[in-house]
Amino acid sequence: MSHKRKKISIIGSGFTGSTAAFLVAQKELGDVVLVDIPQAENPTKGKALDMAEAAPILSFDSQVTGTANYEDTADSDVVIITAGIARKPGMSRDDLVKTNQRVMESVAKEVANYSPNAILLVLTNPVDAMTYTVYKASGFPKNRVIGQSGILDTARFRTFVAEELNISVKDISGFVLGGHGDTMVPLVRYSYAGGVPLELLIDKERLDAIVRRTRVGGGEIVNLLGNGSAYYAPAAAMVEMAEAILKDQRRILPTIAYLEGEYGQSGIYLGVPTILGAEGIEEIIELPLTDEEQQALNYSADAVKDVMQALD
Ligand SMILES: NC(=O)C1=CN([C@@H]2O[C@H](COP(=O)(O)OP(=O)(O)OC[C@H]3O[C@@H](n4cnc5c(N)ncnc54)[C@H](O)[C@@H]3O)[C@@H](O)[C@H]2O)C=CC1
Ligand SMILES: O=C([O-])CC(=O)C(=O)O
Numbered sequence: 001m002s003h004k005r006k007k008i009s010i011i012g013s014g015f016t017g018s019t020a021a022f023l024v025a026q027k028e029l030g031d032v033v034l035v036d037i038p039q040a041e042n043p044t045k046g047k048a049l050d051m052a053e054a055a056p057i058l059s060f061d062s063q064v065t066g067t068a069n070y071e072d073t074a075d076s077d078v079v080i081i082t083a084g085i086a087r088k089p090g091m092s093r094d095d096l097v098k099t100n101q102r103v104m105e106s107v108a109k110e111v112a113n114y115s116p117n118a119i120l121l122v123l124t125n126p127v128d129a130m131t132y133t134v135y136k137a138s139g140f141p142k143n144r145v146i147g148q149s150g151i152l153d154t155a156r157f158r159t160f161v162a163e164e165l166n167i168s169v170k171d172i173s174g175f176v177l178g179g180h181g182d183t184m185v186p187l188v189r190y191s192y193a194g195g196v197p198l199e200l201l202i203d204k205e206r207l208d209a210i211v212r213r214t215r216v217g218g219g220e221i222v223n224l225l226g227n228g229s230a231y232y233a234p235a236a237a238m239v240e241m242a243e244a245i246l247k248d249q250r251r252i253l254p255t256i257a258y259l260e261g262e263y264g265q266s267g268i269y270l271g272v273p274t275i276l277g278a279e280g281i282e283e284i285i286e287l288p289l290t291d292e293e294q295q296a297l298n299y300s301a302d303a304v305k306d307v308m309q310a311l312d
Pocket of ligand 1: 015016017035037082084087100106122123124126127149229231234
């Protein structure tokens with residue numbers, strides 16, 4: 001009997017990439033190949049070896065290798081793209097667009113060449129526009145190119161709600177839609193604590209404050225770190241998506257999907273509720289929105305389109 005082990009390549013061995021690699025290995029989702037540019041080959045190999053040496057202690061069987069050679073990524077099932085630059089205090093995610101567009105184009109071509117059947121998960125910012133760039137440059141179908149924003153933004157919302165109510169984060173659910181920027185749309189009306197609508201548990205003023213903090217949650221971490229952006233929660237979000245795909249879980253998760261008429265939007269990647277399984281995005285779920293929610297989503301989509309204008 002032969003079982004092919006799953007293979008997950010992670011492009012970019014910086015903060016988010018290496019953290020995701022360690023989580024993937026610990027969860028034994030498959031073997032991990034960590035890739036960076038030739039100038040960073042030794043540190044990348046060093047991080048991979050360090051993780052491999054944790055395997056006997058943590059008792060995981062996943063192999064972890066580091067490389068600057070895309071040949072080593074051949075036939076990956078899932079490729080997590082975190083390559084590029086991150087913002088520093090005073091910058092917006094949109095300031096990264098020019099540099100990261102070039103990185104996405106070269107990465108997408110290499111990945112598509114060696115793993116033509118892979119599902120690509122994009123983290124690099126500005127992530128809505130960068131997911132679009134990877135979609136175009138890879139030539140892959142839309143269901144196999146997916147961006148990450150909503151799981152992280154929702155996790156931040158859930159964290160703040162759990163703190164407010166002094167209730168386990170496990171029992172808090174939410175939905176954050178739209179672009180991964182300050183215009184994101186936390187849908188309070190679809191958010192619950194143990195099945196009870198949040199609006200019944202938290203007064204409007206406090207909920208509004210939680211929504212405001214969620215919108216700038218990335219910036220809060222950037223200001224605290226001083227020299228980069230968040231990586232533990234972003235990596236955990238990428239790994240949740242990878243797991244849903246690798247195990248064909250058909251989870252309902254907010255992801256960045258290519259829209260062709262859904263939510264009144266076409267030709268852009270935007271955060272919406274999706275079903276994630278073995279085929280990648282298997283379905284986009286269209287929630288009924290109030291006029292106010294739809295307007296907020298349109299406003300957020302316009303912000304993404306503005307960033308896309310800067311693409312070459
Ligand atoms: N969508 C989201 O929710 C989030 C997005 N991000 C974004 O993810 C990206 C990565 O963040 P970090 O890991 O913290 O940055 P980092 O600077 O720690 O790591 C980036 C890595 O990419 C590598 N790299 C650059 N060009 C490359 C290329 N052509 N091929 C392969 N590797 C290349 C760099 O050498 C570096 O090791 C940033 O753009 C950041 O803004 C970060 C957190 C959340
Ligand atoms: O804020 C950033 O630049 C990184 C990011 O996207 C996040 O943490 O949400």
